[in-house]
Amino acid sequence: MNLQQLRYAFEVARRGLNVSEAAAALHTSQPGVSRQLRALEQELGVDIFVRQGRRLTAVTDAGREILAIVGRVLDELGNLRRVGEEFAGADRGSLAVAVTHTQARYALPPVITAFKKRYPEVRLKLLQGNPHQLARWVLDGEADVAIATEALDRYERLVAVPGYQWHHGVVVPSRHPLARVKPLTLEAVAKYPIVTYDPTFAGRSAIDAAFERRALSPDIVLTALDSDVIKSYASLGLGVGIISSIAFDRRKDRGLVLLPADHLFPVQTTRLAFRKGAWLRGYAVEFIRLFVPHLTREALERLAAGRGEDFAI
Numbered sequence: 001m002n003l004q005q006l007r008y009a010f011e012v013a014r015r016g017l018n019v020s021e022a023a024a025a026l027h028t029s030q031p032g033v034s035r036q037l038r039a040l041e042q043e044l045g046v047d048i049f050v051r052q053g054r055r056l057t058a059v060t061d062a063g064r065e066i067l068a069i070v071g072r073v074l075d076e077l078g079n080l081r082r083v084g085e086e087f088a089g090a091d092r093g094s095l096a097v098a099v100t101h102t103q104a105r106y107a108l109p110p111v112i113t114a115f116k117k118r119y120p121e122v123r124l125k126l127l128q129g130n131p132h133q134l135a136r137w138v139l140d141g142e143a144d145v146a147i148a149t150e151a152l153d154r155y156e157r158l159v160a161v162p163g164y165q166w167h168h169g170v171v172v173p174s175r176h177p178l179a180r181v182k183p184l185t186l187e188a189v190a191k192y193p194i195v196t197y198d199p200t201f202a203g204r205s206a207i208d209a210a211f212e213r214r215a216l217s218p219d220i221v222l223t224a225l226d227s228d229v230i231k232s233y234a235s236l237g238l239g240v241g242i243i244s245s246i247a248f249d250r251r252k253d254r255g256l257v258l259l260p261a262d263h264l265f266p267v268q269t270t271r272l273a274f275r276k277g278a279w280l281r282g283y284a285v286e287f288i289r290l291f292v293p294h295l296t297r298e299a300l301e302r303l304a305a306g307r308g309e310d311f312a313i
Contacts, residue, residue: 003077005040006070008033009048013067014140017049017056075277078141094123095284098134098143100201101226103270106246107164108147111290119283130200130225138275144284145274147291149203152273159303160273163292167267168203169245170259171234178240184259186214193221193239195230203268207242210265231256244268280304 011022012033023030034054041047048063049056059067099108104126112124127134127143131151137143139157146152153160170189172178181188190211197204204223211218221239224230227247234241235256242265248258272291274280280288280300289295 001040001043005036006073008036009040010067010070010074012037012049012056013059013063017058019056072277075275078278091119091283092121093281093283094125095145095287096125096127096137096143097287098127098129098137098146100131100134100148101128101228102201102244102247103147104128105226105228106244107270108291111287114290115283115287118286122283130198132200135273138273141275144278144280145272145288147270147272149268149270150200150205152271155273157276158273159276160271161288161292161295161300161303162269163272165267165269167245167260167262168207168242168265169248170261170264171231171241171243171248171253171256172259173235173237173255174257176240176257178259179257184261184264186211186216186264189240189242189264190216190218192219194218194242195222195224195233195239196220196242197230198223198225201225203244203265206266206268274304276304278304 008022008026011026012019015021015025019033020030023033026033037049044066046062046066047060048066050058050060115122116124127137129137131148134143134146134148135152135155135158138146139155147163152158170178170184178184178188178192196207199205199208222233224233227243230241230243231247231253233239242261245258245260248256272288274288285297285300288300289297
């Protein structure tokens with residue numbers, strides 16, 4: 001048994017049992033991966049995968065247990081590498097942050113500015129996607145941390161800490177009839193076409209739930225992944241925009257007004273997540289604490305080790 005075999009087995013499982021994709025990701029050949037998988041199974045004395053001819057079709061019961069252990073082994077190997085890197089060059093390295101567009105555009109700039117002043121030789125990489133993609137990237141080791149409002153707290157293998165809270169707002173052209181409605185109601189908003197977030201982004205589930213509670217069926221004519229697109233189409237009169245209130249800038253978004261909707265939609269919490277059990281380099285700890293300043297270093301270490309309590313803002 002060797003580490004190469006463990007990596008091959010784990011990558012094949014991660015790639016949905018597609019040996020060709022796993023081989024490409026590992027920069028090796030498909031026959032080579034297949035041989036190593038057989039060798040590993042023979043040494044363990046059990047099958048990890050169910051086969052139909054040359055195809056892998058499922059993971060066996062024993063395979064699920066084995067792959068769970070392999071995942072922990074590979075995580076610890078990654079931790080060993082990070083420990084070495086930390087002591088070899090504490091202020092050098094790279095940090096991959098998986099983030100949604102809204103967070104990258106509106107929440108992260110002051111954090112990244114402060115971080116780069118403190119760690120000018122650390123290379124930052126932003127990976128943008130939907131919240132479930134962000135979680136997967138962290139779990140697969142492609143990103144160190146993820147930042148999003150949706151989904152991150154639903155993954156058992158992630159530690160998700162609350163960063164800050166915010167509300168949705170309704171954005172319309174300044175002369176739009178809704179701008180004169182006092183107080184603003186969901187019934188009034190639902191009379192117009194709506195432009196808002198894709199269902200996996202920025203608290204969209206809370207928007208839908210708010211309308212459902214009032215037995216309203218809004219006409220959502222367009223969905224987008226980021227606030228800037230929503231504001232653009234709202235300014236064109238395509239529909240009433242519902243966005244994160246942090247994404248509105250009175251100076252830049254001329255011709256539009258933001259109507260407060262704190263009373264219409266529940267408060268939202270943006271979270272930062274990292275893999276449970278991960279050994280965090282010093283600059284990664286500093287990045288997390290810049291985004292979550294109320295999180296002490298000691299509490300962060302307990303959470304990373306899986307010993308922390310639920311953390312609230």
